[in-house]
């Protein structure tokens with residue numbers, strides 16, 4: 001049994017969505033300067049690094065992140081490798097991906113994984129799931145989809161994919177670091193921060209297997 005940490009490390013030098021505030025970790029009390037304890041102030045978007053989207057993010061329906069079902073966020077998960085030449089994850093791509101029947105939690109490792117560890121630059125040409133790919137996931141009984149860049153949808157085409165997934169009851173986990181994990185079956189533990197009324201939250205995610 002091995003534990004794989006598939007969370008990004010939150011730091012000021014990590015890529016964030018264009019226009020989002022950068023991550024700030026500010027030491028507001030420092031023992032080096034005579035304080036009795038070290039204390040850090042954290043400021044960031046709720047969609048920073050490895051994070052979960054709540055339905056309220058794109059549906060404006062008040063279903064916010066603290067209400068997401070823990071029984072979906074934890075449990076058996078299948079990690080599938082999408083070939084590097086795929087630039088858009090369509091229904092046809094998913095059909096060809098040999099996803100085992102009965103899979104409820106699906107993690108997609110794509111060419112995006114190579115984008116991590118390259119500093120703060122945000123890459124707009126990342127691989128995302130198309131609208132028909134999202135419909136395929138809903139139709140196939142997927143309850144959680146995890147991706148290895150900061151959005152499940154292609155850049156500038158966020159609305160249709162997110163709406164299809166969230167309206168279909170699929171939990172979206174974005175910003176996974178899947179570089180060190182091979183395709184296969186694992187146990188997923190993904191625990192977003194319990195932020196009141198938020199459309200998303202950073203999460204610590206691990207795979208055990």
Ligand SMILES: [Zn+2]
Nearest residue numbers: 047053174200
């Ligand atoms: Zn998000």
